[in-house]
Amino acid sequence: MFSRNILTALRHWASKTDRKPLVIRGARQVGKTTVVNQFSKEFDQYLYFNLELLENRRPFESFTTVETLVRSLFFLQNKQYDPSKRILIFIDEIQEVVEAFNILRYFYEEAKNLYVIAAGSLLESLFKKNLSFPVGRVEYLVLRPVSFQEFLGAIGEPQAADVLLQVPLPKFAEDKLFQLFHLYALIGGMPAIVQSYAEKRDLVGLNTIYESLLVSYFDDAEKYASSNAQVQYLRHIIKAAPFEAGKRIKLHGFGKSNYGAREMGEGLRALEKAFLLQLVYPQSSSQLPLQADLGRSPRLQFLDSGLMNYQLGIQKEIVGTKDLGSVYQGTLMEHLVGQELLASKYNVFNELHFWVRDKPTSSAEIDFIYAFDGLLIPIEVKSGKAGKLKSLHTFMDLAPHNLAVRIFGGTLAVNKVETPKGKEFYLMDLPYFLVSQLDVYLKWLLDLSQHGFAENFLS
Secondary structure, eight states, rough: OOOTTTHHHOOOOOOOOOOEEEEEETTTSSSHHHHHHHHHHSSSSEEEEEEEEEHHHHHHHHHHOOOHHHHHHHHTTTTOOOTTOEEEEESSGGGOOOOHHHHHHHHHOOOSSSEEEOOOTHHHHHHHHHOOTTTSHHHHHOSSSSHHHHHHHHOOOHHHHHTTTTSSOOOHHHHHHHHHHHHHHHOSHHHHHHHHHHHHHOOOOGGGHHHHHHHHHHHHHHHHHHHHHHHHHHHHHHHHHHTTTTSSOTTTTTTTSSHHHHHHHHHHHHHTTTSSEEOOOEEOOOSSOOOOOOOOOOOOESSHHHHHHHHTTTTTHHOOOGGGGGGGGGGHHHHHHHHHHTTTHHHHHHHOOEEEEEEOOOEEESSSEEEEEHHHHHEEEOOOOOOOOOHHHHHHSSSSSEEEEEEEOOOOOEEEOOOOOOOEEEEEEEEEGGGGGHHHHHHHHHHHHHHHHGGBBBO
């Protein structure tokens, strides 16, 4: 077991005076149960119910009142109910009892002294059923694969995890952090994989776990599907998604299939709701708000880069590489940056975005655009020199600010750059192992630029 940053978000939820029952969403095997079990140590009493077990389901299936339910839950676990104590109730695999999801509203209305968390692997299967949904009486957090910072803690590198938080990063730490990030890029962020490596240090032995995870998602297609026909194309998408990850896709014929755009669109959106993937749409404006253009072809973000590496068979290419930007034509690094940007975002509606500008005479594309402090920051994932970032120059000529980021396999630096049209801006070169710290580095860059000190850090 290792610490997850989401524990901070859980503590914030628990501290609210008008706290609502919390539903933790996320793909299968991202560590929902483990995180709540760890969080439970901060309470006087902890009641855990797995609704896949018949004896745990019965109180929820025969619900009459909250008072009776609470009494039966404590009786079932041979515990004494003391309202003066801090009590956490965790309802796992809640999708197994449709009524249980609606019961959450009664905890909010009639038992506010209890801390109630629910989770499930296939919650979206509930959303398709006819049930009285507890709108406004529950709140949500999304759990995704672990970040690089969490990975460092899990594999016994606490000093590396601590130095990662220093701004600016001391130069002596770069080489080791690059090596560790390459390991993270290889393994990925699925908790079962990370935990197995931490305990056994056996890379080859991880392959059976990768296979087991992918098969479990494949088998879940029947639960995601609304018809027998949909089962088949959902399974196709799950198989094909790692091969299309990091690329812009077309719905028609997705994954070298004969399926049409309607079938693939429905299937991709169903798996997106299950957090197995994300369709990343572009926008053409260089200013907020972020508004995706759903009429353009999206880029595909898969659940985890480690799973992608295994399915693609590119693990050996990663081992020993000096620059992840050279692996899989740069697609792996771009995909992993997307994964890191999402890893510490727990809101259901957190999404990735990129920027395009299509004109008859020229086109431009920025790998990511990131909302920060009222600004839309362009992020390029590159290995080339600053002067070759033509799309970035195009964006900066349109942007109402002077800050940009390049994520690459080099040292931390700030460059003053001028576009061909004469606009000056600050380009922060950020080593790719610092993506998880993007917000604090953007604040640092903004402070430098506003106070005229950026020149002191120019490379």
